[in-house]
Amino acid sequence: MxxxxxxxxxxxxxxxxxxxxxxxxxxxxxxxxxxxxxxxxxxxxxxxxxxxxxxxxxxxxxxxxxxxxxxxxxxxxxxxxEAIEIDGVLEVLAELSQYVRMAIVTTAKRVDFELIHEHRQIRSFMDFVLVREDYERSKPHPEPYLTGLKRFGATGEETLVVEDSSRGLASAVAAGIDCAVVRNGFTATQDFSKATYRIDILGELKDIVLRYDERPYTNLAQ
CATH class of the missing domain: 1.10.150 (DNA polymerase; domain 1)
Structure with a gap:
C-alpha cells in the first residue's frame, strides 16, 4: 500500500x-x-x-x-x-485523504498557483505545495520529487507520483518513485512507456494505493 x-x-x-x-x-x-x-x-x-x-x-x-x-x-x-476545473477532483481527493497523505509538486510559478487556488479547495487536502521557486532544477530533473520525498520523510517505495506529461514522468522515474500517468488529451502523444500505471481518471488511484500486488496496472491502449 x-x-x-x-x-x-x-x-x-x-x-x-x-x-x-x-x-x-x-x-x-x-x-x-x-x-x-x-x-x-x-x-x-x-x-x-x-x-x-x-x-x-x-x-x-x-x-x-x-x-x-x-x-x-x-x-x-x-x-x-476560463473554466479550468477537472470534474471529480475534489471528490477523489476527499476519498484518498482517508488512506494517504498528499502534496503537490508543480512547475507552476507561485503567483500563478496562488491565482488558480484563490477560490478553490484543492489545497485543503494537501500537506504542502512545492512550486517552481521551491527548488533549483525543474522537471525532468528528479530534484522536485526528491524534495517532496524529503518534506514527507518518505521513501520512494511508499510513494506514488501522479503525472500527465513525459517530462514529469521522467522526473519521477529519476527520483525512483512509481508514477501513474493520467490521461490528458493535451499530452496524449507523449511517451509514457516508463509509467508504472496508466489511468483514465483520478478515481482509479484508490485501487492503486490500496493494492498489495504492485505489478503494473494499465488500462489504456498501448
Whole structure:
C-alpha cells in the first residue's frame, strides 16, 4: 500500500496546460512568430518550451524577455476567465485523504498557483505545495520529487507520483518513485512507456494505493 501521493498540478488537478500554450502562442503572434503546437509539446517534454521557437526565428533576447512578460499576463487573464476545473477532483481527493497523505509538486510559478487556488479547495487536502521557486532544477530533473520525498520523510517505495506529461514522468522515474500517468488529451502523444500505471481518471488511484500486488496496472491502449 502506498502511504503518500505527490501530485503534479497542471493537467492533473486543473486543466490549465492548453491555456498556457495559448498564452505563449498569443505572445509570439504579437511579434509575428507562429508557435507550432507539436514542436512546443516536444520541447516541453525536455524541460524547454515557448522560447525555443522564438530564438530559432531570430528573435532578440530583449524582445523575448518583453514577450515573456506578455505571455505571463495573458496566462493570468485566462486563469481568471476560463473554466479550468477537472470534474471529480475534489471528490477523489476527499476519498484518498482517508488512506494517504498528499502534496503537490508543480512547475507552476507561485503567483500563478496562488491565482488558480484563490477560490478553490484543492489545497485543503494537501500537506504542502512545492512550486517552481521551491527548488533549483525543474522537471525532468528528479530534484522536485526528491524534495517532496524529503518534506514527507518518505521513501520512494511508499510513494506514488501522479503525472500527465513525459517530462514529469521522467522526473519521477529519476527520483525512483512509481508514477501513474493520467490521461490528458493535451499530452496524449507523449511517451509514457516508463509509467508504472496508466489511468483514465483520478478515481482509479484508490485501487492503486490500496493494492498489495504492485505489478503494473494499465488500462489504456498501448
Amino acid at each position: 502506498k502511504k503518500y501521493i505527490l501530485f503534479d498540478h497542471d493537467g492533473v488537478l486543473v486543466d490549465t496546460e492548453p491555456w498556457y500554450f495559448q498564452a505563449g502562442r498569443r505572445a509570439l503572434a504579437d511579434i509575428g512568430v507562429t508557435l507550432d503546437k507539436d514542436r512546443y509539446l516536444q520541447d516541453m517534454s525536455q524541460g524547454m518550451g515557448t522560447w525555443v521557437q522564438a530564438r530559432e526565428a531570430g528573435i532578440d533576447e530583449r524582445v523575448i524577455s518583453r514577450q515573456r512578460e506578455a505571455r505571463d499576463a495573458y496566462y493570468q487573464e485566462y486563469l481568471r476567465t
